[in-house]
Amino acid sequence: MMSLSYFKPAGKAVFKDRFTTKANELLTDWEPGMTSDFGIVGVPLSKSSISHSGAAFAPEAIRSVLQSYTTFSGSTNTEFRQPILDFGDIYMNPTDITENQLRAYEGMLSALQTEAATWWVILGGDHSISYSAIKAFQEHYGKTGIIQFDAHHDLRNMEDGGPTNGTPFRRLLEDRIIDGKHLVQIGIRDFTNAKEYLKYAKEQNVTVYTMEDVGRLSVISLLEKELARLADQVDIIYLSVDMDVLDQAFAPGCPAIGPGGMDSKTLLEGISFAAKHNKVQAMDIVEIDPTMDFRNMTSRLAAYILFQFMLQKINCGS
Numbered sequence: 231m232m233s234l235s236y237f238k239p240a241g242k243a244v245f246k247d248r249f250t251t252k253a254n255e256l257l258t259d260w261e262p263g264m265t266s267d268f269g270i271v272g273v274p275l276s277k278s279s280i281s282h283s284g285a286a287f288a289p290e291a292i293r294s295v296l297q298s299y300t301t302f303s304g305s306t307n308t309e310f311r312q313p314i315l316d317f318g319d320i321y322m323n324p325t326d327i328t329e330n331q332l333r334a335y336e337g338m339l340s341a342l343q344t345e346a347a348t349w350w351v352i353l354g355g356d357h358s359i360s361y362s363a364i365k366a367f368q369e370h371y372g373k374t375g376i377i378q379f380d381a382h383h384d385l386r387n388m389e390d391g392g393p394t395n396g397t398p399f400r401r402l403l404e405d406r407i408i409d410g411k412h413l414v415q416i417g418i419r420d421f422t423n424a425k426e427y428l429k430y431a432k433e434q435n436v437t438v439y440t441m442e443d444v445g446r447l448s449v450i451s452l453l454e455k456e457l458a459r460l461a462d463q464v465d466i467i468y469l470s471v472d473m474d475v476l477d478q479a480f481a482p483g484c485p486a487i488g489p490g491g492m493d494s495k496t497l498l499e500g501i502s503f504a505a506k507h508n509k510v511q512a513m514d515i516v517e518i519d520p521t522m523d524f525r526n527m528t529s530r531l532a533a534y535i536l537f538q539f540m541l542q543k544i545n546c547g548s
């Protein structure tokens with residue numbers, strides 16, 4: 231006789247034994263009054279991208295691949311149990327980029343004002359969403375320092391293209407939301423940026439580490455130095471992780487793929503090290519286009535980064 235117990239809900243994983251908890255099971259739709267260590271917010275905006283991008287699909291793709299992971303870290307003997315409060319995705323207008331960036335700012339700020347979570351992760355979207363998110367963090371928490379993992383400066387001028395994924399940090403500087411000496415760029419690549427933007431970065435006292443610097447100094451040593459410097463000057467530190475800081479071999483789903491980038495182990499080491507710092511309050515992960523990804527490699531890496539960030543946070547406390 232047929233049994234309805236044979237059915238599993240559509241879209242849910244795959245085989246699971248009774249000892250295994252899948253990472254996606256920790257995602258909990260936020261409702262008023264709920265609190266936890268972690269909150270996540272999706273910002274599905276990529277029409278602001280200079281190049282063709284389906285990064286608007288990334289928040290759902292990253293949530294979905296969490297079912298590929300368990301909740302246990304053997305290296306630290308940590309079993310995640312705390313719910314990850316999922317605020318969902320911010321609604322996007324189909325055509326109005328400026329309106330959407332305003333919504334992203336207002337939505338992020340309203341999420342922060344719930345005080346529901348201690349630490350926050352923002353899932354983009356293209357890199358333009360970092361302008362909106364950082365503006366909200368600065369307003370809510372105070373002076374904000376940025377560690378930006380990126381192949382590009384993202385310091386293009388607004389006059390030539392408006393508020394695209396090439397301009398978020400220029401806008402943050404010009405709108406005086408952040409100070410140039412509180413912006414640290416790591417992983418900037420050759421033949422990927424115009425000379426003018428490095429010149430602008432220097433004029434603004436932005437700290438720039440190229441991939442050559444990362445290879446020579448190691449990501450840990452430069453983060454150690456910059457986190458200590460920022461910690462004396464800012465109220466919180468925000469990690470902005472553009473996945474195109476990675477070499478194309480590790481992040482095939484980025485719209486701006488290229489050689490000469492970071493390997494995923496180096497990026498994970500850097501994020502884990504930074505996350506241990508008590509002033510690191512938030513992280514965004516941007517620039518994944520799941521429609522161009524290969525076997526969800528880039529989204530899987532994003533999900534792994536998310537859990538490594540959280541692992542360090544719960545093991546190091548606030």
Ligand code: CA
Nearest residue numbers: 357380384472
């Ligand atoms: Ca970028």
